[in-house]
Amino acid sequence: xxxxxxxxxxxxxxxxxxxxxxPARDGSRLLLIEQIPPWVAQWVGKTPREIEGEPINRISxxxxxxxxxxxxxxxxxxxxxxxYYIEFRDMAGRERAVKISAQRVEDYHLSEASRARDRAKxxxxxxxxxxxxxxxxxxxxxxxxxxxxxxxxVGRSKPMLKVFYKIEVYGPTDASVIISGETGTGKxxxxxxxxxxxxxxxxxxxxxxxxxxxEELFESELFGHERGAFTGxxxxxxxxxxxxxxxxxxxxxxxxxxxxxxxxxxxxxxHGTIERVGGEQEQRVDVRILAATNRSLEQxxxxxxxxxxxxxxxxxxxxxxxxxxxxxxxxxxxVDYFLEMISQRYDRRGVRLTPDAMRLLxxxxxxxxxxxxxxxxxxxxxxxxxxxxGRNAFREWVRERDYLSAGGWNLERLETQRTVAxxxxxxxxxxxxxxxxxxxxxxxxxxxxxxxxxxxxxGSGSAGILPAxxxxxxxxxxxxxxxxxxxxxxxEEMIRQAFxxxxxxxxxxxxxxxxxxxxxxxxxxxxGLSRKDLAGTQHDAPSSAPTGSDSxxxxxxxxxxxxxxx
Amino acid sequence: MSExxxxxxxxxxxxVVVQITEPILEADQQMDWIGREIKQRRPDVNVIQVAxxxxxxxxxxxxxxxxxxxxxxxxxxxxxxxxxxxxxxxxRAVLERVGLFDLP
Numbered sequence: 281x282x283x284x285x286x287x288x289x290x291x292x293x294x295x296x297x298x299x300x301x302x303p304a305r306d307g308s309r310l311l312l313i314e315q316i317p318p319w320v321a322q323w324v325g326k327t328p329r330e331i332e333g334e335p336i337n338r339i340s341x342x343x344x345x346x347x348x349x350x351x352x353x354x355x356x357x358x359x360x361x362x363x364y365y366i367e368f369r370d371m372a373g374r375e376r377a378v379k380i381s382a383q384r385v386e387d388y389h390l391s392e393a394s395r396a397r398d399r400a401k402x403x404x405x406x407x408x409x410x411x412x413x414x415x416x417x418x419x420x421x422x423x424x425x426x427x428x429x430x431x432x433x434v435g436r437s438k439p440m441l442k443v444f445y446k447i448e449v450y451g452p453t454d455a456s457v458i459i460s461g462e463t464g465t466g467k468x469x470x471x472x473x474x475x476x477x478x479x480x481x482x483x484x485x486x487x488x489x490x491x492x493x494x495e496e497l498f499e500s501e502l503f504g505h506e507r508g509a510f511t512g513x514x515x516x517x518x519x520x521x522x523x524x525x526x527x528x529x530x531x532x533x534x535x536x537x538x539x540x541x542x543x544x545x546x547x548x549x550x551h552g553t554i555e556r557v558g559g560e561q562e563q564r565v566d567v568r569i570l571a572a573t574n575r576s577l578e579q580x581x582x583x584x585x586x587x588x589x590x591x592x593x594x595x596x597x598x599x600x601x602x603x604x605x606x607x608x609x610x611x612x613x614x615v616d617y618f619l620e621m622i623s624q625r626y627d628r629r630g631v632r633l634t635p636d637a638m639r640l641l642x643x644x645x646x647x648x649x650x651x652x653x654x655x656x657x658x659x660x661x662x663x664x665x666x667x668x669x670g671r672n673a674f675r676e677w678v679r680e681r682d683y684l685s686a687g688g689w690n691l692e693r694l695e696t697q698r699t700v701a702x703x704x705x706x707x708x709x710x711x712x713x714x715x716x717x718x719x720x721x722x723x724x725x726x727x728x729x730x731x732x733x734x735x736x737x738x739g740s741g742s743a744g745i746l747p748a749x750x751x752x753x754x755x756x757x758x759x760x761x762x763x764x765x766x767x768x769x770x771x772e773e774m775i776r777q778a779f780x781x782x783x784x785x786x787x788x789x790x791x792x793x794x795x796x797x798x799x800x801x802x803x804x805x806x807x808g809l810s811r812k813d814l815a816g817t818q819h820d821a822p823s824s825a826p827t828g829s830d831s832x833x834x835x836x837x838x839x840x841x842x843x844x845x846x
Numbered sequence: 847m848s849e850x851x852x853x854x855x856x857x858x859x860x861x862v863v864v865q866i867t868e869p870i871l872e873a874d875q876q877m878d879w880i881g882r883e884i885k886q887r888r889p890d891v892n893v894i895q896v897a898x899x900x901x902x903x904x905x906x907x908x909x910x911x912x913x914x915x916x917x918x919x920x921x922x923x924x925x926x927x928x929x930x931x932x933x934x935x936x937x938r939a940v941l942e943r944v945g946l947f948d949l950p
Contacts, residue, residue: 342911345911346911346912349909349910349911350911350929353927353929359928359936359940360930361929361930362930362931362932363914363930363931364912364913364914364915364929364930364931365868365912365913365914366911366912367899367912368911380930381930382930438897438900441897
């Protein structure tokens with residue numbers, strides 16, 4: 281370990297991974313490099329001989345700045361530093377990481393060279409910094425954490441790093457974990473990762489979807505049944521608990537479990553035994569429970585639909601998987617990852633998205649999260665023949681999406697329009713709001729035309745050509761002249777008039793008013809107007825109630841369209 | 847993002863403890879208890895956790911070049927910087943030394 285003879289009187293031997301700094305004798309408070317490992321000097325493009333005796337803060341290089349800061353603190357506060365990680369770039373621009381521990385010693389015996397150089401005493405205070413090159417392991421961890429080959433979970437956003445970290449910490453324990461998150465966020469992947477990180481990884485990982493099975497079937501599925509236990513039980517059946525013995529049982533959508541099954545599950549968790557349906561003997565099982573929910577379990581407990589004791593038994597640890605819209609910067613990674621995966625499946629390599637298409641995806645709210653993204657990419661991948669997927673490839677998906685956001689799936693109308701011609705719905709610029717939670721999922725506005733658009737009239741079925749750009753405009757609905765493109769206030773009278781002029785058609789009324797349909801609904805709600813009220817103002821409106829999809833009340837809770845606040 | 851941290855430090859009249867960590871590092875993972883401990887005993891102290899890789903530039907302004915690191919601010923002024931991993935006793939000692947608050 282030593283690279284030079286160690287004098288017998290020297291208390292601290294000279295290790296090849298030890299940086300020694302001593303205070304200058306001139307009262308300048310500078311710390312001089314007494315000894316530096318050659319491999320550390322190399323990071324700043326020097327040899328030890330070149331920099332020994334120099335003040336550390338005068339040696340340029342990221343790592344020297346960091347070491348100088350640590351040394352200053354340790355020398356002045358006499359507080360040792362342990363396991364401090366510094367990441368930096370060396371002279372060659374390579375990313376490196378060093379783990380250091382530092383402490384101040386009072387009777388460090390100076391080398392002869394140092395004494396000669398500085399006319400110092402034989403011994404004095406010094407800061408000893410022990411360095412360990414951890415570049416390889418840190419970059420490996422960063423790769424696995426950052427790029428997302430973390431058990432199939434892709435992401436390097438802060439909330440996802442937190443999820444990875446929790447998986448690392450909770451994985452090796454035996455405690456139950458509740459995994460919460462919206463649909464499509466990857467809760468089952470998190471559960472699998474927890475299993476993989478646990479000592480149970482060699483054993484079974486068994487998943488059960490609590491919503492997919494009826495209560496009777498669920499009990500039999502979980503605990504198994506004996507032959508003849510009920511009609512149709514021709515043979516005995518091993519339940520999921522038995523199959524997961526020594527392994528992990530993942531209960532998906534646990535919030536939907538019936539009260540009776542909850543009681544049985546609690547009993548299993550408390551006693552570690554199960555009893556098959558129709559069986560007489562209890563059987564010991566060793567299972568770790570992971571549970572997932574897309575609803576607030578706390579709320580369900582408060583409503584009395586989930587047992588509080590079971591909730592407390594399960595929620596030892598909690599992992600919340602963030603929705604895609606909250607994962608800043610993860611979208612391009614996910615797109616690359618899925619495209620690569622899909623390319624392999626369809627044996628068509630090198631397919632990529634244009635920046636424009638990527639922007640389109642980034643503007644979306646992603647209510648279906650990562651699952652929706654994966655499905656959309658697969659769809660356009662299959663539909664597109666070329667190697668580059670552009671914005672237009674997403675046209676149909678955008679159209680369907682807009683229908684969802686406009687207040688519900690009006691499938692009948694969607695189908696009718698699909699048979700006539702494809703359509704792009706472009707909301708006015710005034711409705712396009714950026715920022716999380718306030719996105720109108722649609723195409724961005726087309727380039728400003730040199731003259732007003734002349735769209736074909738409803739029912740014409742023919743596509744018009746936009747003269748300024750040559751782009752095909754294939755909308756098939758009529759467009760009235762908007763009253764105002766950016767109305768600050770929509771009065772009741774304006775809304776009534778618009779409905780009257782458009783025969784109660786909300787979509788056309790919103791266009792007439794120059795606002796997005798969602799904005800119109802919001803104003804209607806604020807003014808206490810319902811479609812029923814407005815039906816009366818139509819010129820020849822039917823007296824019946826409007827269709828559910830056009831009704832404000834019928835608007836689904838998960839609707840994604842949100843316009844600017846009035 | 848870093849502006850928000852700076853704003854919080856300067857707008858809060860009391861003590862702000864900033865834990866600079868890097869979730870991928872083991873030593874940093876072992877530092878989670880500090881925030882909990884302080885928060886539990888002194889709810890008036892504002893404890894925030896920031897990822898070093900996301901706030902590197904901001905951290906450098908306080909001469910923080912790595913992680914984990916704990917900074918203690920009082921009335922917007924940096925009063926203490928503890929670099930590296932440390933235990934309960936050490937934390938108690940350094941916080942007492944800074945004279946801002948005592949932990950029982």
